[in-house]
Amino acid sequence: MEKKIVFFILAFHICFLSGKQNIHPMVKSAILPGWGEAVQGYPKSSRLFLINESVLLLSCICSYSLSKLEAKKYRTFAAEFAGAKGHRDHRYWVDIGNFHSIDEYDAEHLRMRDGMEGKWAGWYWEWDTVQHRKNFELMRINSDRLSLAGQFFIGGIILNHIVSAINSLYLSRLGNIESFSISPIRLDPDQIVSWRVNIVIAL
Secondary structure, eight states: OHHHHHHHHHHHHHHHHTTTSOOOHHHHHHHSTTHHHHHTTOHHHHHHHHHHHHHHHHHHHHHHHHHHHHHHHHHHHHHHHHOOOOOSOHHHHHHHHHOSBHHHHHHHHHHHTSSOTTTTTTOOOBOSOHHHHHHHHHHHHHHHHHHHHHHHHHHHHHHHHHHHHHHHHHHHHHTTEEEEEEEEEEEETTEEEEEEEEEEEOO
16 A cells, blocks of 8 residues: 555656756656646636545545554454464454354364365464454454455545546547537438537547
């Protein structure tokens, strides 16, 4: 997540450092939403995309930060009440929440004959109470939900860049339109088949 934050900061600086160069507004908006609209004289549109970017970026950072904080809490909780060790595999923590002990985990997979028994050999755990295991599972699920929310916000950020770039391209072409007309195409006096759109663009 830290790398993503650095990327956005660098992109922000690149925008303004290259401001004197002849960059198409569409490219500017692709780098920083709202920038292309601003240089073309559309402050309201620019402000909308910038606000969207700020809200989405802040929400993304908060989601991932809270997810990491919650993950740290449930791992500490599991170490205290189940003797679990700090494994990097997320599946390990999922299994800790689903099984009371590593012996129960191995017994279940041995019964299923799926070859998964012994997967966590050397990573012992055993909960002291069922309630502690349930509390752990709630914390783990909450952390995963926050992480998933962060992924959705990243998708929103990417979409905001794309929409702003398309909007800037549209606005740049809008000034070149000399005439615009719509007329119906009739098959007979009583029936309209379709509409004809005529656009004249200055090159």
